Amino acid sequence: xxxxxxxxxxxxxxxxxxxxxxxxxxxxxxxxxxxxxxxxxxxxxxxxxxxxxxxxxxxxxxxxxxxxxxxxxxxxxxxxxxxxxxxxxxxxxxxxxxxxxxxxxxxxxxxxxxxxxxxxxxxxxxxxxxxxxxxxxxxxxxxxxxxxxxxxxxxxxxxxxxxxxxxxxxxxxxxxxxxxxxxxxxxxxxxxxxxxxxxxxxxxxxxxxxxxxxxxxxxxxxxxxxxxxxxxxxxxxxxxxxxxxxxxxxxxxxxxxxxxxxxxxxxxxxxxxxxxxxxxxxxxxxxxxxxxxxxxxxxxxxxxxxxxxxxxxxxxxxxxxxxxxxxxxxxxxxxxxxxxxxxxxxxxxxxxxxxxxxxxxxxxxxxxxxxxxxxxxxxxxxxxxxxxxxxxxxxxxxxxxxxxxxxxxxxxxxxxxxxxxxxxxxxxxxxxxxxxxxxxxxxxxxxxxxxxxxxxxxxxxxxxxxxxxxxxxxxxxxxxxxxxxxxxxxxxxxxxxxxxxxxxxxxxxxxxxxxxxxxxxxxxxxxxxxxxxxxxxxxxxxxxxxxxxxxxxxxxxxxxxxxxxxxxxxxxxxxxxxxxxxxxxxxxxxxxxxxxxxxxxxxxxxxxxxxxxxxxxxxxxxxxxxxxxxxxxxxxxxxxxxxxxxxxxxxxxxx
Amino acid sequence: xxxxxxxxxxxxxxxxxxxxxxxxxxxxxxxxxxxxxxxxxxxxxxxxxxxxxxxxxxxxxxxxxxxxxxxxxxxxxxxxxxxxxxxxxxxxxxxxxxxxxx
Numbered sequence: 001x002x003x004x005x006x007x008x009x010x011x012x013x014x015x016x017x018x019x020x021x022x023x024x025x026x027x028x029x030x031x032x033x034x035x036x037x038x039x040x041x042x043x044x045x046x047x048x049x050x051x052x053x054x055x056x057x058x059x060x061x062x063x064x065x066x067x068x069x070x071x072x073x074x075x076x077x078x079x080x081x082x083x084x085x086x087x088x089x090x091x092x093x094x095x096x097x098x099x100x101x102x103x104x105x106x107x108x109x110x111x112x113x114x115x116x117x118x119x120x121x122x123x124x125x126x127x128x129x130x131x132x133x134x135x136x137x138x139x140x141x142x143x144x145x146x147x148x149x150x151x152x153x154x155x156x157x158x159x160x161x162x163x164x165x166x167x168x169x170x171x172x173x174x175x176x177x178x179x180x181x182x183x184x185x186x187x188x189x190x191x192x193x194x195x196x197x198x199x200x201x202x203x204x205x206x207x208x209x210x211x212x213x214x215x216x217x218x219x220x221x222x223x224x225x226x227x228x229x230x231x232x233x234x235x236x237x238x239x240x241x242x243x244x245x246x247x248x249x250x251x252x253x254x255x256x257x258x259x260x261x262x263x264x265x266x267x268x269x270x271x272x273x274x275x276x277x278x279x280x281x282x283x284x285x286x287x288x289x290x291x292x293x294x295x296x297x298x299x300x301x302x303x304x305x306x307x308x309x310x311x312x313x314x315x316x317x318x319x320x321x322x323x324x325x326x327x328x329x330x331x332x333x334x335x336x337x338x339x340x341x342x343x344x345x346x347x348x349x350x351x352x353x354x355x356x357x358x359x360x361x362x363x364x365x366x367x368x369x370x371x372x373x374x375x376x377x378x379x380x381x382x383x384x385x386x387x388x389x390x391x392x393x394x395x396x397x398x399x400x401x402x403x404x405x406x407x408x409x410x411x412x413x414x415x416x417x418x419x420x421x422x423x424x425x426x427x428x429x430x431x432x433x434x435x436x437x438x439x440x441x442x443x444x445x446x447x448x449x450x451x452x453x454x455x456x457x458x459x460x461x462x463x464x465x466x467x468x469x470x471x472x473x474x475x476x477x478x479x480x481x482x483x484x485x486x487x488x489x490x491x492x493x494x495x496x497x498x499x500x501x502x503x504x505x506x507x508x509x510x511x512x513x514x515x516x517x518x519x520x521x522x523x524x525x526x527x528x529x530x531x532x533x534x535x536x537x538x539x540x541x542x543x544x545x546x547x548x549x550x551x552x553x554x555x556x557x558x559x560x561x562x563x564x565x566x567x568x569x570x571x572x573x574x575x576x577x578x579x580x581x582x583x584x585x586x587x588x589x590x591x592x593x594x595x596x597x598x599x600x601x602x603x604x605x606x607x608x609x610x611x612x613x614x615x616x617x618x619x620x621x622x623x624x625x626x627x628x629x630x631x632x633x634x635x636x637x638x639x640x641x642x643x644x645x646x647x648x649x650x651x652x653x654x655x
Numbered sequence: 656x657x658x659x660x661x662x663x664x665x666x667x668x669x670x671x672x673x674x675x676x677x678x679x680x681x682x683x684x685x686x687x688x689x690x691x692x693x694x695x696x697x698x699x700x701x702x703x704x705x706x707x708x709x710x711x712x713x714x715x716x717x718x719x720x721x722x723x724x725x726x727x728x729x730x731x732x733x734x735x736x737x738x739x740x741x742x743x744x745x746x747x748x749x750x751x752x753x754x755x756x757x
Binding site: 085086090219222339343451452454456457 | 708709712716719728731732738743744747
């Protein structure tokens with residue numbers, strides 16, 4: 001270790017500066033179980049970060065202390081590089097992974113050592129990358145993952161021979177059972193302690209293929225190493241997968257299986273998530289009441305209870321759904337099924353110019369656009385990914401359900417059949433609009449050939465609950481961090497708009513609900529609603545609906561409670577009373593406000609309008625620019641307005 | 656008829672279309688495009704035509720000179736066994752892989 005530079009007398013254990021610590025890169029094929037192994041090697045001490053100057057994420061964390069030397073003071077940073085097949089990058093993720101590995105990515109330290117994760121059941125596919133990575137000339141270990149599975153399948157590995165052919169130490173591990181993790185930790189510590197750590201010279205960056213060979217020779221080499229070191233039933237690892245795939249990748253069977261899987265996914269989300277959602281709702285209601293009880297009546301109480309607690313609660317209530325979606329998608333991806341879903345959907349998605357991989361994000365958007373937009377990272381092509389992000393919020397997310405319920409109940413109070421059809425129609429409209437918008441974007445702004453599919457179909461395996469949970473917590477936390485602050489600010493702004501200027505208490509009716517109604521009418525939000533009402537008049541909206549549209553700018557479901565207040569029912573007015581009040585409301589000339597045409601127009605507007613600030617924040621983050629978020633807001637607003645206008649005018653004309 | 660029109664359309668839009676001519680020459684040398692294979696058939700890769708991102712990805716995934724490929728499924732998309740595991744590729748790419756008899 002380095003000589004102690006500080007001349008302190010006491011034997012203190014120093015925490016070295018981050019720059020002084022060794023960095024070890026974890027390299028491997030996309031399906032080698034790299035992230036799972038990373039989680040084992042770091043325990044809980046890891047976080048997600050972007051590679052500097054990119055939106056490409058990775059996990060980094062401190063390597064567990066070795067059991068033999070638990071008091072080691074110099075931590076080793078482990079970096080989980082994006083999975084890749086070769087150092088000849090074919091995607092932005094691979095490109096960044098390569099440049100970080102080579103030490104030529106500005107702002108990222110060059111790794112001092114490399115751990116190559118190799119799937120023991122699939123040496124031929126994994127070893128070519130190992131060969132390339134070894135060519136970089138850094139201290140390297142090969143971690144032979146899934147070796148427990150190889151044992152169970154009756155594959156016999158000659159580690160000594162493998163190690164001598166590869167040219168570096170080979171450690172048997174299983175990320176699933178934790179077997180061999182301790183010896184790998186010890187080996188990595190030993191590797192990082194090699195003195196001096198080899199420094200990568202500048203010339204190595206320029207030299208992209210030091211070994212002077214292409215794929216063919218690496219594959220030949222991998223095949224011969226496999227033949228040398230592995231004996232047993234070579235077909236065993238893929239036998240189960242092959243038989244499952246006869247159905248799951250079948251032209252029709254695959255589509256049916258996919259429909260079943262997705263149906264089960266949504267049933268789980270919508271049935272299981274309601275329990276924690278109700279809990280969170282109740283919790284925030286309780287928090288509001290409690291805080292309200294402590295504070296005297298006044299603006300501060302109103303700000304905390306209605307603005308902060310109400311606003312944050314309104315966002316967090318969707319968190320169970322978001323988490324559950326993240327969790328189930330992580331399980332599906334880990335199991336290997338998502339690659340099949342992309343395969344069977346590719347044929348259909350190509351028609352709108354998107355790859356099959358775009359389908360799962362678009363389907364997820366029916367629960368919530370936020371996890372959907374975050375899961376577009378699987379799409380290789382940047383244009384395809386942008387298009388998917390842009391159209392995802394058109395699909396009917398669960399926050400639209402309260403609005404649909406309200407409008408449909410108003411349209412068809414006594415005709416369940418027609419109500420169900422209208423409800424389904426709203427979903428269909430969202431789907432058609434999203435596919436149509438994708439089609440248009442792919443032919444105009446983000447022009448590009450639909451890229452042919454090339455995807456590995458890994459062997460199926462039992463997914464790791466632990467890894468999926470870790471990933472869910474990570475992604476949910478990112479969402480709360482990113483959207484949370486913005487939501488808080490917007491909640492406060494909207495609260496202020498709906499609260500000020502205050503109406504003189506002397507002018508307020510004594511009835512609470514009526515007082516709230518008068519207060520909102522006179523507030524900025526009420527005035528804005530009245531002012532812009534002429535804009536929404538061609539859509540058939542009266543000023544109250546216009547206030548609802550304004551107030552639901554940041555979160556669409558708010559419209560229900562706004563209308564409830566505006567119709568004098570208080571914030572939690574029950575659904576039936578609200579519907580009664582809306583149905584009986586009349587214009588100045590005595591005609592009803594909510595005619596069939598108005599209801600349809602309102603429905604169409606809410607299907608197509610953006611009205612979700614957290615989604616906009618996530619779009620900005622994923623695209624790296626507010627421009628795309630603004631484009632999303634812009635085109636969806638124009639589309640919503642135009643479609644609602646046509647709906648209202650046509651429906652009126654027909655009636 | 657509709658089907659044929661559609662196929663032509665796909666070829667016309669296919670970025671690999673200019674390589675159809677070399678493919679014809681290749682046939683004279685005992686090579687054939689993978690698209691000629693049926694389900695269950697095998698062949699050894701001679702080369703992958705084209706210099707697109709997809710052809711690079713095909714090579715990275717093992718569809719590269721010298722490899723044995725087995726066709727597990729045809730249609731849209733194709734499924735191949737190569738380098739110890741399966742890969743799925745769009746139908747149009749099957750024509751860009753030249754094989755010889757295994």
